[in-house]
């Protein structure tokens with residue numbers, strides 16, 4: 001039983017190795033020896049680690065078979081032509097817009113001229129060519145890559161966005177990073193680097209969307225560094241079709257008194273996995289992690305979050321909700337580590353799940369590791385169906401059964417939307433949630 | 446308007462009502478009284494269509510139709526309103542949204558156009574005033590964080606807006622202070638009309654000082670043990686419910702209902 005499986009896995013890894021070798025000399029920054037070396041090393045690391053199996057604790061409930069069997073191809077650039085109006089329909093009004101199609105920045109479709117002084121926004125591909133000082137350090141050391149997907153990403157990254165906020169720079173309008181995939185059977189590797197200097201502040205929307213019915217694999221990594229008192233709000237929105245796969249990592253490092261808010265709205269794909277890691281590295285840092293996942297049909301959505309309280313007096317708040325319908329499958333794993341010396345840590349984690357069908361499934365697991373004594377930590381996880389008393393109350397007021405259920409489902413999910421401060425995004429998300437309701441609801445008064 | 450014949454109801458195979466008869470005509474106000482656990486809420490919920498109760502025997506006719514064959518929303522649209530003993534909290538759904546959806550569901554059923562936002566708001570404001578309620582309650586989630594009294598008023602607000610043909614008020618008076626009781630009683634009294642029937646389910650006689658019923662029934666051991674005029678409520682208050690049971694033992698008999706002079 002194991003032999004053919006691991007053979008498949010080896011084949012899948014070799015497939016990516018072959019692909020990597022095929023496009024290696026067309027990747028951005030190919031003329032930089034250090035970068036070529038990094039890519040080779042990363043690929044080697046990927047081959048050593050291999051794709052994770054169900055035996056790995058972090059992938060216990062999530063099979064990467066759709067990625068292994070997908071025969072995805074790599075491409076350094078894209079020939080895709082995308083309709084301007086399709087982008088217009090997705091762009092958040094008033095935002096600085098950065099568009100990526102099939103993993104490559106498209107300046108023509110982007111709109112960043114209103115960025116204030118102090119905020120620079122560059123495509124990673126351009127930076128890899130330019131090779132500015134400090135870039136190598138920002139990309140990190142291969143040995144530190146936490147997963148095979150991170151290693152594969154470093155080997156194959158084609159583009160991404162690098163945002164730098166100078167000291168005290170405060171963006172009024174959000175930055176909307178729109179990643180669109182169009183080409184069939186394409187594997188897209190993007191890497192985003194966000195650096196917020198002291199007292200700077202910005203909202204960033206990382207939006208991954210598939211078009212049509214093409215099958216794509218997105219493997220994306222976003223690193224966010226917050227200096228003292230910086231504030232970053234990061235919204236991730238993922239909506240792809242059921243033939244696509246999505247693996248994402250968000251790594252945030254917080255210096256003293258900085259504040260990071262992350263939200264993850266996942267509408268899913270054949271397989272969608274997000275790893276969100278927050279390191280509270282400075283005293284008094286704060287983070288909020290919100291999430292909403294809505295697997296239906298045969299979609300699979302997996303969130304793994306990890307918060308490290310490394311310093312004293314840090315606060316973390318986490319609320320993840322799931323609505324699971326059809327034969328949808330959800331995974332939530334919330335790991336919280338309070339390290340020795342991180343006294344006065346204050347952490348609360350909640351995960352609530354609504355199961356709408358008998359075939360839907362959720363695996364939820366809090367993982368608390370507390371090595372300091374003067375701390376406040378709580379966690380709660382619930383899995384349940386719609387409340388029969390609530391359904392009856394609504395029906396006794398004349399609402400039919402389907403409407404009552406849709407309304408209660410909407411209300412459960414909408415709590416996460418109401419927590420979003422950005423009105424344009426709230427509206428977009430509201431529309432998306434409604435498309436997932438079994439019954440349309442008339443507009444709210 | 447409503448005719449209940451030989452109603453038997455069980456929950457989880459445990460019989461709660463057995464052989465209940467009750468007839469209510471349009472324009473009448475009936476009080477259904479009885480000790481805790483006698484089955485008052487069960488009766489109210491069965492009439493509204495709660496499916497966790499099983500009707501094992503008997504029939505209920507409402508405006509000439511078989512009520513028990515209708516799902517709860519159809520009953521509501523046909524003019525039945527239940528004010529819950531324990532109004533349900535619905536986080537995430539604004540009170541005003543429920544009010545509007547409920548009213549429009551009724552109007553649609555009657556073939557009337559939906560009210561536009563302005564007309565709707567004017568109507569709701571008018572009813573709010575009647576109930577002495579703050580407009581802010583409209584924008585809060587249904588019943589969530591409402592005080593006991595606010596929840597009860599909110600039920601009567603819904604009734605006043607939906608203008609049912611048959612209103613069943615399940616212990617709307619319990620847990621209210623005297624001022625709130627007066628407001629709620631006035632709200633109920635204002636709904637009295639020749640076209641409407643009201644069933645007041647209550648444990649105490651208190652509310653009946655303000656809303657004087659045409660008939661009073663005492664529920665005991667799953668059936669109407671005693672019926673009478675408004676004076677019966679005062680007699681119960683004086684003698685306690687044990688008195689009804691003693692009378693039952695003294696004069697048992699299937700289907701008999703004791704009568705006292707009012």
Ligand SMILES: Nc1ncnc2c1ncn2[C@@H]1O[C@H](COP(=O)(O)OP(=O)(O)O)[C@@H](O)[C@H]1O
Pocket residue numbers: 456457461479480481482483484485486487488497
């Ligand atoms: N959902 C239920 N499950 C089990 N028993 C119930 C349920 N609802 C009511 N009962 C029982 O039925 C009886 C009547 O209850 P209820 O109708 O609430 O009485 P009342 O409203 O007169 O106080 C009580 O013994 C109560 O425990």
Ligand SMILES: [Mg+2]
Pocket residue numbers: 485486487530616
């Ligand atoms: Mg009761």
